[in-house]
Amino acid sequence: MTADTVDLMVRQMRVESTGVVSLRLEHPRGDAVDRWTPGAHLDLHLGGGLVRQYSLCGDPDDKTGYRVAVLRESAGRGGSRRVHETLRPGDTVTVSAPRNNFELAASPSYVFIAGGIGITPILAMIAEAERAGASWELHYGGRTRDTMAFLDELGRYGDRVHVVTEDAEGILDLPAVLATSRPDTLVYACGPEGLLAAVESHSPAWPAGAIHLERFKAKERPAEAGGDSSFRVTCEQSGVSATVSADRTILETLEEAGVDVPNSCREGICGTCETRVLCGTPDHRDSLLSASEQESGTTVMICVSRARSDELVLDL
Structure with a gap:
């Protein structure tokens, strides 16, 4: 355990839908947990080097514990299987302090869009919109009702929640929802890549900065013409300088050179390794920074991004 992590107890596990289980995490001594805001996530350290990010989906005002929900993914990298098969109430798990790369901005009105397990960060956003007196609507899609988590909780909001199942109704009608922008309205969407790509296709109809996305998996990128080339990376603080070869990442290269850089997903989606650029031009390959950022x-996510210049000088 490090200064920015804490060991919490799995107080409760609950089946929220087919394939989805929620965890209630609390301090064993009953201490208060760190404050968080809608859109935040936790890193769960699941042993054997597995660190996975899960959106907080409880009440930010609840200081007695956290709630996260995990979809079992048989074709995943092992984190969800570890949660579903190994963790049990009473077990201890190391977690990071909450981090938020999907912050809910204040607005008079919101359109929330969720696909499958993408409902998790949206739950707290809806509660915050309610507290603020904002108008909002949710469009929530899934394969079947039995695979869609938290439908009972969402039922209290009545006809502001639009549930669409593929087996009965097809996919979410995003053109009807997003084809025309709405004044003083922000869009927040989370879910599989196909859904987010469809949301992005409507972004030209909306003002810049109105549409916000969170990905659980890295966005697919076309292969670079001619492949990658090597470049130098220099760490201003430590004085370390190394060549990043075409088949290695900046993070891997610096780790091999003895530079300890906080990291988690190694896919460019969590923001843990975000590093300030002092000189040079990054070749951004993350799925987190906005186009303007x-x-x-x-800054650059050194787990996936590279350099367009011959050298990058980093604040490390």
Whole structure:
């Protein structure tokens, strides 16, 4: 355990739908947990080097514990199987402090869009919109009703929640929802890549910054023409300088050079390894920074991104 992690007890596990289980995590001594805001996630350290990110889906005002929900993915990298097959009430799990890369901005009105397990960060956002007196609507899609978590909780909101199942009704009608922008309205969407790509296709109809996405998996990128090339990376603080070969990442190269950089997903989706750029031009390959943030070139996710210049100087 490090300074920014804490060991919590699995107080409760509950089946929320077919394939989805929620965890209630509390301090064994009853201490208060760190404050968090809607859209935040936790890193769960699941042993054997497995660290996975899960959105907080409880009440941010509840200081007695956290709630996360985990979809079992048989074709995943092992984190969800570890949760479903190994963790039990009474077990201890190491978690990070909450981090938020999907912050809910204040707005008079919201459109929330969720696909499958993407409902998890949206739950707390809806509760916050309610507290703020904002108008909102949710469009929630899934394969079948039995695979869609938290439908009972959402039932209290009545006809503001639009549930669409593929087996009965097909897919969410995003053109009807997003084809025309709405004044003073923000869109927050989370779910599988196909859903998010469809949401992105409507972004030109909306003002810049109105549509916000969170990905659970890295966005697919076309292969670079001619492949990758090597470049130098220099760490200003430590003085370490190394060549990043075409088949290695900046993070891997710095780890091999003895530079300890906090990291988690190694896919460019969690933000743990975000590093300030002092000189040089990054080749951004993350799925987290906005287009304007990438264009500024002030930070880089060193687990996946590379350099367009011959050298990157980093604040490490």
